[in-house]
Amino acid sequence: MREAHSVPAVRAAEAALMARLPDGALMARAAAGLAVVCARALPRVYGARVVLLVGGGDNGGDALYAGARLAGRGARVVALAAGSRIHQGGLAALRRAGGVLGTDPAEIDRADLVVDGLLGIGGRGGLREPHRELAERANAAAAAVVAVDLPSGVDAGTGAVEGAAVRADITVTFGTHKPGLLIDPGAAFAGVVEFVDIGLGPELGPPEVVAAQASDIAALLPRPSAESDKYRRGVLGLVAGSTRYPGAAVLAVGGALRGGAGMVRFVSAAGAVDHVLSRWPEAVTTVLDPEAPDPRAAGRVQAWAVGPGAGTGEQAVRTLAAVLSGSEPVLVDADGLSCLAARPELVRDREAPTLLTPHAGELTRLLAAAGTETEPARVAAHRLDHARRAADAYGCTVLLKGSTTVIAGPGESGPAAVNTTGTPWLATAGSGDVLSGLIGAQLAGGLGPHDAAVAGAYLHGLAARIAAEGAPISAADLITALPGAFRAVG
Structure with a gap:
């Protein structure tokens, strides 16, 4: 599991560790890894032109200390300071190794490598001058950043x-990952993230955000045993599609069947049923x-998934209400979320496990129904915050x-999860x-909403990679690729 900690947690861990270490030891560890x-x-390294952007x-x-190490190996290292303040110990080390403090931003244009040390983890908002000019010049340069x-x-x-920000090819993060390295839009600016262990681990508390790896998913997934039958593997009740949108039903059922459900009880309009069969x-x-x-008349299930292509009229609302009145875990998606925005109490008053799977526009409507006005662009720019607001x-x-993809639970339910x-x-x-069908299958197999969402999102993304291989894909290709995704996680 890749773990990310909040800025206050990192600061506290650094302070606790530095209190036990010689002065400068923690920075030396970070600089060596960098x-x-x-x-x-x-x-x-020998003869390479390296420019350090330093706050x-x-x-x-x-x-600066990393630059000194590179200068000691024969690199031509120039530091450009953003403002009048500069780390004096680092500058002295750089000069002793043969590096220089420059003043010409054009050095960036001639560099083979640019190192962004302008701001730390406490920075907020877009870059301002003189940091902005240096960042934009680095972004436009041919050098790796x-x-x-x-x-x-x-x-x-x-x-x-x-606002303005550095677009890195590589980010070297110390001690723990930071949530902003795992969540877009920040993740898109980070490039490849390299982790350097500087000894913070014992000082860090619970993570704020986690990102599952293949081994984590393998440990989560329900696995059939020799005694398993279709009922023990999990029966998913699925309400999807309509006469107008039968394709949504076909795709959701396919995701459930290839996602491990022992049986799918599909409930919908006659036209959608014909397409699915x-x-x-x-x-x-x-x-x-x-x-x-009332879809519950179809028979017993271990979980429900409701909403894709199912419509938003009065009948759809009554259908959703009937499913949510039961005690089984329920996933609500797509049109089901639009129905829920009109009747938020259907979930707010529910005690049984529930999972909502909105995109930014749907989350905006859900939050508005709960009394919080926002807009899709704001949700996309602050994913973690808005997912947590909706969960609460x-x-x-x-x-x-x-x-x-961000997965959040209400209150103090543990760290949020992101899918990479x-x-x-x-x-x-x-x-x-x-x-929807894939996660529904995990719910029916016995996973709780959080774990089902984590496993489903991971497998869904992995199936997309397998199917695409750099080329366009359709949703149906995901279904075909799902067995390969399951095999890939072991």
Whole structure:
């Protein structure tokens, strides 16, 4: 599990460790790790032109000490200070090794490597002058850019980018990951993240954000045993599709079946049922009675997934209300979320496990129904904050879709989770329908909403990578690739 800690937690851990170490030892550890990564980023160190962008804080000191190590190996190292403050110990070390303090920003244009040590993890908001000019020049240069701990201009705690920021090719982060390195838009500015252990681990408390790795998913997934049958593996009740949108049903059922459900009880309008049976004859289908739309009449299930393509009219609201009145875990997606925005009490008053899977626009409507006005662009820019607000407002787990999937629970339910698999090719119609079925299968298999969301999002993104291989894909390709994704996690 990749763990990320808040800025206050990092600060406290650093202070506790520094109290036991000789003066400067912690910065020396960070600088040594930074120098190693910088050396690997160069074709050769001897004769390379390295420019350090340094502010007055510890990140600037890290850059200067790392620059001294590179200068000692024959690199031509120039430091450009943003403002009048500069780490004096680091500057002295750089000069002793043969580096210089320069004044000409054009040095950036001639560099082979630029090291961003402008701001640290406490920086907030977009970069201002003179930091902004140096950052924009680095972004425009041909040189590789290595950020110290976090790209300057990225909010360490949230990943928000409110203005100018450094776009790094590599970010060298110390002691622990920072949430802003894992969550877009900040994650998109970080490039490849290299972790350097400086000994903070024993001083750090619980993480604020986690990102699962393949071994974590393998440990989570329900696995059939020799005694398993279709009922023990989990029966998912799925309400999706309509006469107008039968394709959503086909995709959601496919995601559930290839996602491990032992059986899918599919409930919908007659037209959608016909489409599903033509593609997935193994689904057990029931035509929803429009006069008494209660999907529970289809039979017993271990979990429900409701909403993709199911409509937003009165019948759809009654259907959703009927499912949510039961005691089984329920996933609500797509049209189901629009129905919920009109009747938020259906979930707010519910005690059984519930998972909402909105994109930014749907989350905006859910928050408005709960009394918080925002807009989709704001949600996309501050994903972690808004996912947590929605989880608190509805008292359930929320999976916020997007370039970074964020999974948050209400109150003190533990760290939020982010998903690091996926590809931009995943932004295609119907991919969310597949995700609904896939996560629903994990719920039916016995996982709680948080773990089901984590596992489903990971496998969904991994299937997209397998299917795409650098080329466009359709949602149906995800279903085909899901067995490969399961095999890949072991």
